[in-house]
Amino acid sequence: MPDTIDWFFDVVSPFAYLQIEQFDKLPAGLAIRPRPVVLGAILNHWGQKAPAEIDxxxxxxxxxxxxxxxxLGIAYRMPPAHPFNPIxxxxxxxxxxxxLDAVRAVFRHIWRDGQEVASPEGFAALCEAVGFPEGVAAVEQPAVKDALRHHTDAAIALGVFGVPTFVRNGDLFWGEDATAMFLQCLESDWLATPEVQRVSALPVGVRRSGS
Known part of the structure; x- marks a missing residue:
């Protein structure tokens, strides 16, 4: 049985785009399940500010x-405004x-080609670009809306606090810069080593006032 990993992402994140463009480095037997989530809802749950909210x-x-x-040598062009509504x-x-092919196509339209997708015209252009013009109507289906809410709730239940995040056996690997750590943990029991276990269980020394 191949190892199956959940990958939580929001298309508003440039780092999620950079990570998906490196999936060719992942082991061949690994099965990645893309899980779209609303980053704003996750940040609200944990009481965090988004990076774009701090100048x-x-x-x-x-x-x-x-x-x-x-x-990394990845083609990249930011969309004309950011953050944008990714729903x-x-x-x-x-x-x-x-x-993954569908997710990658959406990411590339936004982050490789630098297109906006939040306006009705921009979203229609996205649907055309990925070869799914019926998407304009399909995204309004209750089952589609419910699925996005379900993925977001599931991410929060797992402790996901940002994107992109791999989740494997309950362990979280957050951020494009954690890709190497994730790969090492696929190949070894690094998380079970004594020092990792020690730092994972450190007591809280002091809490910020008001938290």
């Missing part, structure tokens, strides 16, 4: 994503069957 962090995040794309684009990945 200095927003600038750094955009520079870092561009740097990583150039470093319909997320639903589209579900309406198209939820395959």
């Amino acid at each position: 200095a962090k927003r600038t750094f995040t955009y520079r870092h994503a561009l740097f990583r794309a150039q470093q 319909k684009a997320l639903r589209l990945t579900i309406a198209m069957g939820g395959s």
Whole structure:
């Protein structure tokens, strides 16, 4: 039986795009289940601000994503405005069957080709670009909306706090920069080593006032 991994993503994240473009580095026997989620709902649940809500962090995040794309040799062009409303684009990945190919096609339209998808015109253009023009109507189906809510709720229940995140046997691997750590854990019992176990169970020394 191949190892099956849930991959939680939101198309609003440039790092999720950079990670999916590196899936060719994953072991051949690995089965990835794409799980679209609403990042905003996850951040609200945990009481977190998005990077774009802190001006200095927003600038750094955009520079870092561009740097990583150039470093990795991945074609990259940001959409004309960010953050944007990703809901319909997320639903589209579900309406198209939820395959990695469908998810990758949506990501590439946004982050490789630099297209906006939040306006009615932009979303219609996305549906045409991925070869699914009926997506304009399909994303309004109750079953599609329910699936996105279900994936988001499931992510929160697992402790997911950001995207992209791999979940394997209950362990979370958050961020494009955790890809190497994830790969090592597929190949070894690194998480079971004494020092990893020690730091994973450290007590809280002090809590910020008001938290």
